Amino acid sequence: MKTDIEISQSAQLQNINEIAAQLGINEDQLEPYGKYKAKINLPFSGEKNGKLILVTSINPTAAGEGKTTLTIGLGDAFKRINKSCAIALREPSLGPVMGIKGGATGGGYAQVAPMEDINLFFTGDFPAITEAHDTLSALIDNHIHHGNELNIDPRTVTWKRVVDINDRELRHVIVGLGGRTSGVPREDGFDITVASEIMAILCLSNNLDDLKQRLSKIIIGYNYDREPVTVGDLKVTGALALLLKDAIKPNLVQTLEHTPAFVHGGPFANIAHGCNSILATKAAINYSDYAITEAGFGADLGGEKFLDITSKALGKRPDAIVVVATVRALKLNGGVAKDNLDEENVEALLKGAPNLGRHIKNMKQYGKPVVVAINKFTSDTEEEINALTDFISEQGVKSYTTTVWENGGAGATELANELVKACDNDDPFIPLYNDEDDFMVKLNSVVKKIYGGKDVVLSSKAKKQLTELKKRGWDKLPICIAKTQYSFTDDAKQLGAPKDFTINVRELQPKLGAGFIVVLTGKVLTMPGLPTHPAALDMDIQNDGTITGLF
Known part of the structure; x- marks a missing residue:
């Protein structure tokens, strides 16, 4: 059996100009990066107002859900039923690529390509975001070193540094050692690039002017009078925007079946809002009749955040929502060990199925179809598929078994035809909360209506921060909850669909540039670590340029 990279390397790709031509993108708007990649200049020339389909899933597990693979295969399925379609996906972070999670280009015969380029440095967007972020870090410390005109209290600097690799050693560091010529000593730390507010800003900006407005609002710390200090106060907005002048442009690539794919931006949904850039989604909407986008991790994280944060900035709500599930993942939720998932176990499947049931219920709350x-694996039995289909029917929604990993777009044509019908609905969208609601009302709405919890407990630090948020009027922003992706709770080990639990909030972080408040819960980290056996140990490149071991 071929690996994903072998399948991708054996594919015959079309020149990116041919992919752009499918969408009516003219050469003046196209900036090719070689034969198979390009950036799209702003503003877009497309005038379509395509239907929007959101793909989300159950909580991720070690068994695999294949959400990205399904999204890509579904785009190919729309093409097979002769519908104009483009997909919008997040870019992979180098941290998971070199770690354990893997890349973000799909799998089997449902991939975007060239997968090696996309999974590594692609068109340089993440390096540009990293450089912009760390340039701001350097400018902050330089300002303090050279007289500190803004009276910044070094103890309150909230702007950490970033690197796009999982490196636990950098979570908490001391900077400025080495004497008077080496800066002012203070505590600092590193986040992973995808946790940077600049990443969120890039993904939520509509154009360059919007990007600059958002950058100027970033809070970097506080002065000795306890007033916030922003990028605008430092007068470096223009310099940061300059470093992002190309990164803001969406990237165009293709699937193995030559469906256009906009791959751009990549905040993690467990520590940020978890969706590709709204410019990529807008491009898909403007240039095709059906735009398919994917939100990170499960529907409790990326799905909720797309519906309550991203789609508002996008100015368009989804016309239909797809929840991806696998028999294997639900059996794992039902208590089956990972090594035994290939064995038929209907009882465990039905024991774990409430996890899917809650995600279905949650997504139905928003009023859209x-x-x-059901992303089928070869080990799934007919009895298991039938049992899961019956369970889903009991939840009041339709389900379709898909085989896109094995068959590409041909494995999802039934689902595609159903979504064409579903997108014709005119049901009103129902937001989970209103921005003007009390902060705790918004927080409880997510915890109770999405997670299934009963209560929220704020640490003493978070309580003080909430008082400050209300004092400054920042509590009226949407909330972006940072939580483990593996569970509805803030404890990664609680699988299934637990009820009546408490979510513990340790810190509130105002992200004025992004336009939301980050709510840090449990033990979620903004700088991951590498596993015992990182994927990097299996990677290599041959003298002829052939890459091996990249999934």
Whole structure:
């Protein structure tokens, strides 16, 4: 059996100009990066107002859900039923690529390509975001070193540094050692690039002017009078925007079946809002009749954040929602060990199925049609598929078994035809909360209506921060909860669909540039670590340029 990279390397790709021509993108708007990649200049020339389909999933597990693979295969399925379609995906972070999670280009015969380029440095967007972020860090410390005109209290600097690799050694560091010529000593730390507010800003900006407005609002710390200090106060907005002048442009690539794919931006959904850039989604909407986008991790994280944060900035709500599930993942939720998932176990499947049931219920709350995609593995038995289909029917939604990993777009044509019908609905969108609601009302709405919890407990630090947020009027922003992706709770080990639990909030972080408040819960980290056996140990490149071991 071929590996994903072998399948991708054996594919015959079309020149990116041909992919752009499918969408009516003219050469003046196209900036090729070689034969198979390009950036799209702003503003877009496309005038379509395509239907929007959101793909989300159950909580991720070690068994695999295949959400990105399904999204890509679904785009190919729309093409197979002769519908104009483009997909919008997040870019992979180098941290997971070199770690354990893997890349973000799909798998089997449902991939975007060239997968090696996309999974590594692609068109340089993440390096540009990293450089912009760390340039700001350097400018902050330089300002303090050279007289500190803004009276910044070094103890309150909230702007950490970033690097796009999992490196636990950098979570907490001391900077400025080495004497008077080496800066002012203070505590600092590193986040992973995808946790940077600049990443969130890039993904939520509509154009360059919007990007600059958002950058100027970033809070970097506080002065000795306890007033916030922003990028605008430092007068470096223009310099940061300059470093992002190319990164803001969406990237165009293709699937193995030559469906256009906009791959751009990549905040993690467990520590940020978890969706590709709204410019990539807007491009898909403007240039095709059906735009398919994917939100990070499960529907409790990326799905909720797309619906309550991203789609508001986008100015368009989804016309239909797909929830991806697998028999294997639900059996794991039902207590089956990872090594035994290939064995038939209907009882465990039904024990774990409430996890899917809650995600279905959650997505239905928003008023738009919900369809379940059962991503079929070769080990799934007929009895298991039938049992899961019956369970989904009991939740009041339709389901379709898909085989896109094995068959590409041909494995999801039934689902595609159903979504064409579902997108014709005119049901009103129902937001989970209103921005003007009390902060705790918004927080409880997510915890109770999405997670299934009963209560929220704020640490003493978070309580003081909430008082400050209300004092400054920042509490009226949307909330972006940072939580483990593996559970509805803030404890990664609680699988299934637990009820009546408490979410513990340790810190509130105002992200004025991004336009939301980050709510840090449990033990979620903004700088991951590498596993015992990082994927990097299996990677290599041959003298002829052939890459091996990249999934």
